[in-house]
Amino acid sequence: MKRSGWLCILLLFGVFALSQNLSAVSKALEGSIYQVGKLQPTDSVLKVKVGDTAPDFTLKAVAGGGVTLSEYAGKKKVVISFVPAAWTPVCSDQWPGYNIVKDLFDANDAILLGITVDNIPSLFAWTSRMGELWFPVLSDFWPHGAVADTYGVLRTDGTAERAIIIVDKKGIIRYIDVHDINERPPLESIVNALEKLQE
Amino acid sequence: MNKGIISLLIVVLGMGFWTNLWSVSIQRAEYGQQLAEMQFAVPEDQQARDYLGLKGKGDVFKIPEIDAQVVIVEIFSMYCPHCQKQAPAVNDLFAVIQNQSGLKGKVKIVGMGVGNSAFEVGIFKKQYAIPFPLIPDEKQAIVNTLSGVVTPWFIGYRFNKDGSYNVFYSKPGGFSNEKEFLATMLELSGFPAGGGS
Numbered sequence: 001m002k003r004s005g006w007l008c009i010l011l012l013f014g015v016f017a018l019s020q021n022l023s024a025v026s027k028a029l030e031g032s033i034y035q036v037g038k039l040q041p042t043d044s045v046l047k048v049k050v051g052d053t054a055p056d057f058t059l060k061a062v063a064g065g066g067v068t069l070s071e072y073a074g075k076k077k078v079v080i081s082f083v084p085a086a087w088t089p090v091c092s093d094q095w096p097g098y099n100i101v102k103d104l105f106d107a108n109d110a111i112l113l114g115i116t117v118d119n120i121p122s123l124f125a126w127t128s129r130m131g132e133l134w135f136p137v138l139s140d141f142w143p144h145g146a147v148a149d150t151y152g153v154l155r156t157d158g159t160a161e162r163a164i165i166i167v168d169k170k171g172i173i174r175y176i177d178v179h180d181i182n183e184r185p186p187l188e189s190i191v192n193a194l195e196k197l198q199e
Numbered sequence: 200m201n202k203g204i205i206s207l208l209i210v211v212l213g214m215g216f217w218t219n220l221w222s223v224s225i226q227r228a229e230y231g232q233q234l235a236e237m238q239f240a241v242p243e244d245q246q247a248r249d250y251l252g253l254k255g256k257g258d259v260f261k262i263p264e265i266d267a268q269v270v271i272v273e274i275f276s277m278y279c280p281h282c283q284k285q286a287p288a289v290n291d292l293f294a295v296i297q298n299q300s301g302l303k304g305k306v307k308i309v310g311m312g313v314g315n316s317a318f319e320v321g322i323f324k325k326q327y328a329i330p331f332p333l334i335p336d337e338k339q340a341i342v343n344t345l346s347g348v349v350t351p352w353f354i355g356y357r358f359n360k361d362g363s364y365n366v367f368y369s370k371p372g373g374f375s376n377e378k379e380f381l382a383t384m385l386e387l388s389g390f391p392a393g394g395g396s
Binding site: 093094096097099100101104129130131184186187188191 | 276277278279280283284314316318319322323326
């Protein structure tokens with residue numbers, strides 16, 4: 001092979017190699033997760049307790065329209081999952097897990113409502129990365145964190161706690177877990193709480 | 200273009216090629232050693248225990264105790280959408296290995312559910328019909344030790360007859376073609392084309 005031929009091959013290999021590195025970088029950027037570091041485990045005071053009637057609310061859904069808690073009365077138990085904020089580490093690894101266990105919610109005659117204090121466009125962009133979610137994702141953006149505040153799970157920095165609240169078909173709160181914001185609540189704790197309501 | 204510029208281009212682009220080749224298979228090599236030194240609960244499932252063929256007799260095991268020449272570890276999470284999408288391809292990889300007599304029993308796959316409880320790992324196993332062992336990370340040991348690990352992350356180990364091992368692959372992200380991925384893993388591990396003895 002002529003010298004120019006070898007040069008072309010080498011150049012092609014080099015261009016290929018550089019393009020691979022560039023794609024690796026762009027893949028890393030795909031994550032787009034903001035690292036918040038270790039946070040104070042909880043930073044709010046609950047305003048509701050087990051046995052209380054769950055404060056009603058209507059919030060805008062990412063899928064469009066609004067969702068009202070009381071619409072599920074007599075029909076479904078409601079698992080409310082407050083998470084602190086879109087594009088943060090633990091939150092981004094919480095709802096995708098719930099997304100593969102619809103059968104567990106169905107078996108317990110329950111619906112899941114995911115709530116953050118982010119606005120709809122941010123929630124749309126964030127949850128789009130999770131695939132197609134089977135449960136409504138609601139925005140408690142404006143008045144900012146009003147629903148989270150009503151339940152007493154609004155932190156002093158304006159984000160929500162990582163909290164699970166389960167409401168039975170009569171609209172009564174039956175389970176509250178204001179979890180350490182730095183950790184994901186184990187799935188079995190939710191399933192166990194739902195199964196106890198079946199008894 | 201003069202010869203000097205051409206030579207410089209060749210050197211720069213050539214360096215890019217070789218650097219890329221190296222980085223393709225090994226990133227955060229320390230993850231392999233760290234994971235190999237960690238202890239995990241022996242699975243209760245007899246089928247999983249039989250597959251792993253653990254050399255130890257206790258309630259816990261380390262990856263080097265797995266009876267295999269090559270072990271491919273997938274660090275995953277039930278909560279990770281990429282792992283969920285990747286699950287069928289990893290199942291196909293397992294099937295390809297099991298269907299080749301030269302590989303079956305010598306090349307093994309095990310999943311480590313980073314930060315996942317036994318219940319959560321069980322959900323993942325059931326939802327995606329995972330045929331190989333999945334090990335929970337109840338005490339978040341992997342999370343705390345493998346700082347910055349993302350999922351899925353694959354680590355390849357080659358075990359030698361003297362009990363030593365080397366990590367030949369450590370990289371985030373999945374694969375789309377199980378046969379190509381397996382060929383890469385076998386080549387990098389130095390596993391004989393016709394199967395090891």
